[in-house]
Amino acid sequence: MTDKIQAPVAKAQMLIRRPAAQVFEALVDPAITSRFWFSRGSGRLEVGKKVRWDWEMYGFSTEAEAKEIEENRRILLEWDAGRPTTVEWKLEPRGEDRTFVTVRNWGFHGDADQVVAQALDSTGGFSFVLAALKAFLEHGVELNVVLDHAPDALVEDWTAR
Numbered sequence: 495m496t497d498k499i500q501a502p503v504a505k506a507q508m509l510i511r512r513p514a515a516q517v518f519e520a521l522v523d524p525a526i527t528s529r530f531w532f533s534r535g536s537g538r539l540e541v542g543k544k545v546r547w548d549w550e551m552y553g554f555s556t557e558a559e560a561k562e563i564e565e566n567r568r569i570l571l572e573w574d575a576g577r578p579t580t581v582e583w584k585l586e587p588r589g590e591d592r593t594f595v596t597v598r599n600w601g602f603h604g605d606a607d608q609v610v611a612q613a614l615d616s617t618g619g620f621s622f623v624l625a626a627l628k629a630f631l632e633h634g635v636e637l638n639v640v641l642d643h644a645p646d647a648l649v650e651d652w653t654a655r
Contacts, residue, residue: 502609504599504616508624512631514566514585514593520631521569521583529636530626539569547573551641553649577603579616595624619643 510517520526524535524545536546539560548555561580562570569583579601586594597620602612622639629635641648 502600502602502613504613504620505596506617506620506624507594507596508628509588510593510595510624510628510631511591512593513591514587516631517585517593517595517627518566518569520627522563530630531623531640539563539571549640551648552644579603579612595627597624 520530522539524532524538524547528534532547533550534548537543539545539558541560541563544557544559546555546557556573558571558573558581560569560571562568566587567585569581571581572578573581579599581597581599584596584598586596588594599613599616599620602609602616604612619640622643626637626639629637
């Protein structure tokens with residue numbers, strides 16, 4: 495599927511000092527993912543199964559469907575944040591206790607300016623997610639970077655927290 499990538503491609507990467515199996519689990523299990531990215535997920539990522547991810551703090555949700563999964567190595571999914579795009583997570587073990595994670599997002603829609611804006615926004619967003627994943631897995635700290643990124647966009651119930 496990666497041979498059909500359409501430019502531009504959003505890309506973020508980070509070394510996480512944890513085994514690939516632990517990083518993988520954090521990305522497929524919503525009970526863990528909700529500690530650093532979205533606030534709630536309807537189920538575990540599995541090939542062919544649609545799940546719903548909610549960012550309740552922003553009153554936003556999307557559906558995601560895993561297209562390919564290579565345990566502890568790769569997750570390819572399509573999600574619909576307005577119009578479907580493709581997201582690929584690659585996990586490259588670096589010894590027993592480190593994993594180099596690369597996430598790419600492509601297939602943006604609209605005119606040239608809209609596509610570039612979406613790719614830039616996605617790059618920034620995934621950079622936040624990787625930093626939050628790193629802090630959570632390495633230090634048990636929930637940074638709340640997704641929550642705190644746009645405080646003026648929070649739904650009213652979340653502004654009092």
